[in-house]
Amino acid sequence: MKLVALVSGGKDSCFNMMECVKNGHTIDALANLYPPASDADEMDSFMYQTVGHNITELIADAMGIPLYRREITGASLDQNLNYSVTEKDETEDLYLLLQEVMMHRPEIEGVSVGAILSNYQRTRVENVCSRLGLLCYGFLWQRAQNELLKNMIACSLDAILIKVAALGLNERHLGKSLTEMHDYLMELENRYGLNTCGEGGEYETIVLDCPIFKKRIVLDSSETIKHDLGGVYYLKLKAHTEAKGYSPQSAWNAYIQPKHVLDEDMFFHDIYGRAALVKDRNENLEHLNGNSSFSNLSFSYMELNGYVFIANVTSLSPVLEDAMIEIHKQIDEFLNMHGQNFNSILHTTIVLQNMHLFANVNSYYSKWFSEPLPPSRACIATCSLPTQVSVSVITKAKTTAKKCGLHVQSRSYWAPSNIGPYSQLRRTNEIIFIAGQIGLVPSTMDFPEDIRLETVLALRSFHRILEAENVSSRLIEVMICYTTNEAYRDLIRHVWTSYLPSAELIILVVDQLPRNSRVEWVSIVGTEGTKFEVVRDIRSTNPVFLFSTSECLVPDGCCFVPVQKVLDFEDGRVGISVTFREREQDSE
The missing domain is CATH 3.30.1330.40 (RutC-like)
Structure with a gap:
């Protein structure tokens, strides 16, 4: 099935694209919502990761597929867990964005979304997909976070922390890769109950490379910004894409091999x-x-x-x-x-x-x-x-x-x-x-x-x-x-x-x-x-x-x-x- 992927630039949206490819689907386009000019770097949103949104253009270039973008003009007006269509809600920006994608790419049949635990995010994407007649693919949904993080790292998903907002995380951790941070995140889980995949907003990431990228993203410069909220820091990045050198993908190739549906349970x-x-019984038994x-x-x-x-x-x-x-x-x-x-x-x-x-x-x-x-x-x-x-x-x-x-x-x-x-x-x-x-x-x-x-x-x-x-x-x-x-x-x-x-x-x-x-x-x-x-x-x-x-x-x-x-x-x-x-x- 041909899909459009909702991307923030982070690990979850990118790894879900990888899962979609693993399951035989193709990613034909990307879609991204970005903050208005008044919130150039990021904005507070219940729905969308906006920090590092400029990198999504490079992800599209790295994958060689078109990117459709739209400015977020709405706000979080309907904050109920289960969404009902609400004028000027930020969810309606997603509806208009995907509607535009379908106008340009009528062959698109479904949407890739990287929700792991957020019912709030999932129900809104599903609402929009239902109204547009699209299927929603969320292969990360309800996955065990520790195992999921290990899979991301093992499959050569190269992602760095671009924002931190949790006890135990500070500006020194910005720019570090998931591989570098893995053991420390596990330690913070044991110490403070941190969500190791950042599902509580503890941190955000940007993906620089993964097995489905044709090019890799290279950082040119970064600037650390301290948020108005105490203890919150993020990076402002400049980057470019370049051709990949040799990149061993044995772990990814092993991961995508068919497995028994109960193997991980x-x-x-x-x-x-x-x-x-x-013992098998006669299936031709009559009532x-x-x-x-x-x-x-x-x-x-x-x-x-x-x-x-x-x-x-x-x-x-x-x-x-x-x-x-x-x-x-x-x-x-x-x-x-x-x-x-x-x-x-x-x-x-x-x-x-x-x-x-x-x-x-x-x-x-x-x-x-x-x-x-x-x-x-x-x-x-x-x-x-x-x-x-x-x-x-x-x-x-x-x-x-x-x-x-x-x-x-x-x-x-x-x-x-x-x-x-x-x-x-x-x-x-x-x-x-x-x-x-x-x-x-x-x-x-x-x-x-x-x-x-x-x-x-x-x-x-x-x-x-x-x-x-x-x-x-x-x-x-x-x-x-x-x-x-x-x-x-x-x-x-x-x-x-x-x-x-x-x-x-x-x-x-x-x-x-x-x-x-x-x-x-x-x-x-x-x-x-x-x-x-x-x-x-x-x-x-x-x-x-x-x-x-x-x-x-x-x-x-x-x-x-x-x-x-x-x-x-x-x-x-x-x-x-x-x-x-x-x-x-x-x-x-």
């Missing part, structure tokens, strides 16, 4: 290795009790401890668009009753009659949400559904709390980017909702052929989403695994018990999963005394989720999911209940 690599011990036909689904709703469960919303219309309009109307009415709208929904469960409806349902569904952080979502297909689609939602009644969650749209090594209008995670004080995770290779968004690897990758993505939000997996009490084949039961159970044997596992056989995946892990996790439990006898406890192979009495507000088979439960049905602790106030 020993915990899940071990789970994958142990899964090889599971023994999966031919049930459900005459109807009972729409119902329930309010429980401030949460509103609107369940099994369907339409009898044979026209899908009309059905989605009717479903939207029904849900909207109940949301309005509780002082809410679609943007307040936390989680949805979508059941389709056939997965070939997925793309069209998605197109209608995406129009329901107008704000950042749409709900998390699980989606399955079962042919026994009596209507084309059923939607169940969970929200909170009359809350004005800020939305919290994780909605990552960038391609990375971390976890799959969103393939629909949903968040990977939404959370309140009491509940964490995690979207269904399927076993895509994050960097390519393709499935591995190996069912073992697909199963482990899906669970690793689930784990990484929790990890990114600092949520312990030990909070999980019940995990659901949808699968399209009963033959995978032993594998799924083995992988799960290797990961978290203390939590209960429900394995459900369905007809289809998104993108023809074979497994999907889903869970809702309780915090602050909220508890989810498996319900084996639905007559004694009202579940909020009920999975069944046959029609049965569905309690009010219970999301009913018809499935082909409920494995390891003799009567073909199982539920999940929730209990809340007493609390003084209701807040999200």
Whole structure:
């Protein structure tokens, strides 16, 4: 894919370009935002590194590709974590810059961005890319900083410190290379908790050479400037490019060689290795009790401890668009009753009659949400559904709390980017909702052929989403695994018990999963005394989720999911209940 790279001149934007090249993409252009004349050297920006911005022209010359630049005229007006289009915000300068790039280079399909941990930066770039129809590639996202810094140095990324702004760093460290600074940065991490890649603004860098440069940048002169803020220093540089001499690239050549997707994650690599011990079962097993036909689904709703469960919303219309309009109307009415709208929904469960409806349902569904952080979502297909689609939602009644969650749209090594209008995670004080995770290779968004690897990758993505939000997996009490084949039961159970044997596992056989995946892990996790439990006898406890192979009495507000088979439960049905602790106030 042909990409434009957002460059500041620093190590992160340059190393992400290297990662893009490693993954088979080409960098066809560079884009840079620079400060206005009144802030000639640098400016305070929540979004952009501007110190040393003049060097970006030399990077373009070193790579032999065009550079598109634009002056920053906006300010950080919308400082919320999740950005909404705001006139005169500095994010709109990025929109106009990339719009200009696309006018001159219509072949560009994506954007390279060097975000490592900054959700603030990532969500803004993703917002702009989404509006322009571009894919976002952020291969540094959520990488371990110490290992990432070592990789940069090992791959001959020649970068020097151009700005320092942290305890332990001063003007004496300006102009030193990452190689020279590595051990000292590790020492500062141990002593003061410094981010070794400078993710807290501790330092900024300028790249003078790297394996994808055709020329190298040579410094002519430097001037140390003391910032108005105490303890902050930066360099004002003059430089030129010149032809490279011999430059050994054995480390870079070794780095770009294909590796196993789990090579750098020993915990899940071990789970994958142990899964090889599971005996293969006959993949042609037929569903023994999966031919049930459900005459109807009972729409119902329930309010429980401030949460509103609107369940099994369907339409009898044979026209899908009309059905989605009717479903939207029904849900909207109940949301309005509780002082809410679609943007307040936390989680949805979508059941389709056939997965070939997925793309069209998605197109209608995406129009329901107008704000950042749409709900998390699980989606399955079962042919026994009596209507084309059923939607169940969970929200909170009359809350004005800020939305919290994780909605990552960038391609990375971390976890799959969103393939629909949903968040990977939404959370309140009491509940964490995690979207269904399927076993895509994050960097390519393709499935591995190996069912073992697909199963482990899906669970690793689930784990990484929790990890990114600092949520312990030990909070999980019940995990659901949808699968399209009963033959995978032993594998799924083995992988799960290797990961978290203390939590209960429900394995459900369905007809289809998104993108023809074979497994999907889903869970809702309780915090602050909220508890989810498996319900084996639905007559004694009202579940909020009920999975069944046959029609049965569905309690009010219970999301009913018809499935082909409920494995390891003799009567073909199982539920999940929730209990809340007493609390003084209701807040999200």
